[in-house]
Amino acid sequence: MASMETFECIRKRRAVREFRDSHVPQQALMRILEAGRLSPSSKNTQPWHFIVIRDRETLKTLGGLSPTGRHISGAPLAVAIVMDHAKLPEIDGARAAQNMVLAAWEAGLGTCWIANWDEVRVKKLLGVPKDLDLLTILPFGFPTVLTVRRKKMRKPLGDITHAEMFRRPLQGFASDA
Template identity: 40%
Template sequence: MDVYEAIRTKRAVRQFADKPIPQEALLKILDAGRLAGSSKNIQPWDFIVIRDRARLKALSECGPWAGHLAGAAVGIALVTGDWRERWPVAFDLGRAAQNMMLTAHEMGIGSVMANIYDMDKAHALLQLPEDKMCYAAISFGYPADPQKWQRPPRRGRKRALADVVHWETW
């Protein structure tokens, strides 16, 4: 699968099969995140790998749309310092997250992000140091419905290129 094909066919997967992710595949996903470019090469991330079902369930309760974490084979919590002090950090974490999700997609592993709204609860749950926070996590797992793993976006689901792109000026 080439890069553009992976980007084109990667869809959010929120229901997962009861099938573990092999360690080798998991390490490749994490490595893809580690290798992301970042502003000033600060690499402002740590990744917490969560497989414990009770912990995944608890993390799934840290955001109103994070329920999919409860059924993931693996959750990866993105941990950083206080990004509000340096806005490029959010951008950097996005790059790491997309690297991980595309690498997983290439291996047939589905994924979807979760915004963590209750950051205090996640902080305690993940036993983070005082100066660290987690505001996003990613669910990974083999899709419950393999048909849903790889499907181009339905018509109208993505803004058209002509709507998005402006040439030279707005």
């Protein structure tokens, strides 16, 4: 599997909502899951579960149950991140998710975090216990060419950095998006 420098991976990654019609190789899926498993967590509690969804009907149904995640219907695969009773479930889970996203991108695969769904029906569909949190569903697949070429929109570094104190400009740093 080709290796990409970490910063390049961060710089080039895009949210991918359109997928090519090819399946995700087992080896790439393993890398994604391992990247999640190896993530750091508060007190090393590792409070996560990863549900791998490959069933076409389930993926389509999930798309219909996610107002901001219709694109899951066209993905060959998705991973739902379910959190145990953790002190900081969103922080721990988001770190696992981001590691998965970067490992996927290195393997040529794209994804896009989904944040909204019909809670009761999605949890029932995936068999998630009622008392556990479904943090996100990440659809994975090879991106279409157009998706990858989309410009990265970010605030300039000068708008979000400060020198020593809030609102003191940090001089001499320019970002190349």
